[in-house]
Amino acid sequence: MRAEYVEITSEDELRALLGEPQPRSVAKERSRLHEMDRRWLAAAPFCLVATAGADGTCDVSPKGDPAGFAHVIDDTTIAIPERPGNRRADGFRNVLANPHVGLLFLIPGRTDTLRVNGRARLLRDAPFFDEMTVKGHRPQLALLVEIEQVFHHCPKAFLRSHLWQHEDWNPDAVPPHPEIIKSVQYTAESLDELREYYGPSYADRLYTAPKP
Known part of the structure; x- marks a missing residue:
């Protein structure tokens, strides 16, 4: 634990910081x-x-x-x-x-x-x-x-x-799923093969058991 971290270690400390819940919440x-x-x-x-x-x-x-x-x-x-x-x-x-x-x-x-x-x-x-x-x-x-x-x-x-506010959405802030997979783990499939697998036909297989 870093020396500059100030940890809470008891419920009394927690309540002293946050206060008691409103009666309606309970x-x-x-x-x-x-x-x-x-x-x-x-x-x-x-x-x-x-x-x-x-x-x-x-x-x-x-x-x-x-x-x-x-x-x-x-x-x-x-x-x-x-x-x-x-x-x-x-x-x-x-x-x-x-x-x-x-x-x-x-x-x-x-x-x-x-x-x-x-x-x-x-x-x-x-x-x-x-x-x-x-x-x-x-x-x-x-x-x-x-x-x-x-x-x-x-x-x-x-x-x-702002979860549901479309104007704040930024789905391209990180790479597409196939690129993430290829960058964080080993896969036998190529990037193009992963793109094809997770492409438009992926939604058609949502209720089909994957191959072993």
Whole structure:
């Protein structure tokens, strides 16, 4: 630790610096889905899933599908389908060791979010899997989350970042994905091959399992 760093090492220090939360911020926590939560989940096409392994190492994985992809089973249980991906399964391996998960559901253009925390299990099949079929793809597994805490989060972070303000977008600030891959890791494919793989046809393969 650098000598000029001033570290916070206790909750008392933290509270002395930040102060106490507003009563409204504390009271908004619930343990069951409200009808407004259900409406939010029905409109959300994207969420971030945070997990931690038994040793405390963390992972955040993005999940996206058509709006309403989070399947509501009842007021305390939801399920998130898994689609073909890179097979790393970092978050899923964490869940097997530590079931605690945190979910953040986003609706494009909205600056507020829905947070869901709970305990997760991995399912390889269930009757509701048929309802999560997209473009003929029935998920091979799903993350079942038993809700312990749910609440809507304020818009400050999105407002500060101008996340949805198109005039502030700068997607060309960093090179395209194929160039990033080629520069940060070894790949047998050439840059041209990576450009072709991640080209326009990439979107056509979103629900097709990649070759081993």
